[in-house]
Amino acid sequence: MITLDVVVEICDLTHIYVTEQRASLAVKEINLTVRSGEFVSLIGPSGCGKTTLLSLIAGLIHPTVGKVKVNGSLVTGPSVKVGYMLQQDYLFPWRTIWENALVGLEISGQLNQASKNYVEHLLNEMGLLKFKDFMPSQLSGGMRQRVALVRTMATEPDLLLLDEPFSALDYQTKLQLEDLMVETLLTHHKTALLVTHDIAEAIAMSDRIVILEPNPGTVRCEVETPEELRNLLPLEAREHPAFTPLFKSVWEQFEAMEKQKGVASGHGGV
Numbered sequence: 001m002i003t004l005d006v007v008v009e010i011c012d013l014t015h016i017y018v019t020e021q022r023a024s025l026a027v028k029e030i031n032l033t034v035r036s037g038e039f040v041s042l043i044g045p046s047g048c049g050k051t052t053l054l055s056l057i058a059g060l061i062h063p064t065v066g067k068v069k070v071n072g073s074l075v076t077g078p079s080v081k082v083g084y085m086l087q088q089d090y091l092f093p094w095r096t097i098w099e100n101a102l103v104g105l106e107i108s109g110q111l112n113q114a115s116k117n118y119v120e121h122l123l124n125e126m127g128l129l130k131f132k133d134f135m136p137s138q139l140s141g142g143m144r145q146r147v148a149l150v151r152t153m154a155t156e157p158d159l160l161l162l163d164e165p166f167s168a169l170d171y172q173t174k175l176q177l178e179d180l181m182v183e184t185l186l187t188h189h190k191t192a193l194l195v196t197h198d199i200a201e202a203i204a205m206s207d208r209i210v211i212l213e214p215n216p217g218t219v220r221c222e223v224e225t226p227e228e229l230r231n232l233l234p235l236e237a238r239e240h241p242a243f244t245p246l247f248k249s250v251w252e253q254f255e256a257m258e259k260q261k262g263v264a265s266g267h268g269g270v
């Protein structure tokens, strides 16, 4: 049965990376659902399989066992309906901001007057229209990442995969972009899956947080963000009284994982 409301459906997903030297079990028996309009964060210690999961959803790699569906269709390769944003903006230095914003449309054969108008609208929404003829080197890191967001949004994906998109930015710019990102996704009714190492960022931005544990990567637990935080923009959410208790309870999960690691290695934890 297809539930139309579901954008991402991951069923019993296991992925093993096989190289000439070895096979390594990256994620094991993952089950996860993301509904339309939801903002879900994936957090967990290094190596727990966050990027592997995004790559599987994006169709960049294929699962060893199990299925990934986006909008009810089995993922067999990259799709224009799934946008991917990374820590680095990967803007072409020889192209203007306008030309960079159009790259995805050119590659996917969607470049026409209507799509150009949409890009102009997005650039305006993100305060970048007056910089459209600038070169990337003339922009700050935060502005460049906003251009990357416009480029990702230009092809009108249903789902955005965000792999630590703010981690290379200074703290103030990161806070501003968190707000801009949430506002933009709400305005355009997008669904998003964010990978981050920053617990506070995950709480401030998400409706739900999925905590993964490593060796192999599995879902440890899912935490719903309380409604009073979900209705706020990230910066306001960080100041709400419900924020700190949630941070503490997520932090306890990380501490428990550290202890487990210590027991497993015979060191008794850090």
Ligand SMILES: Nc1ncnc2c1ncn2[C@@H]1O[C@H](COP(=O)(O)OP(=O)(O)OP(=O)(O)O)[C@@H](O)[C@H]1O
Residues within 6 Å of the ligand: 017, 018, 019, 024, 025, 026, 044, 045, 046, 047, 048, 049, 050, 051, 052, 053, 217
């Ligand atoms: N191309 C690859 N070939 C072999 N093993 C890989 C490859 N990519 C990732 N792995 C392994 O798969 C596991 C999960 O890696 P992944 O990068 O998905 O974790 P992560 O949670 O995103 O890590 P980090 O937080 O450090 O970015 C790790 O053990 C990693 O060494």
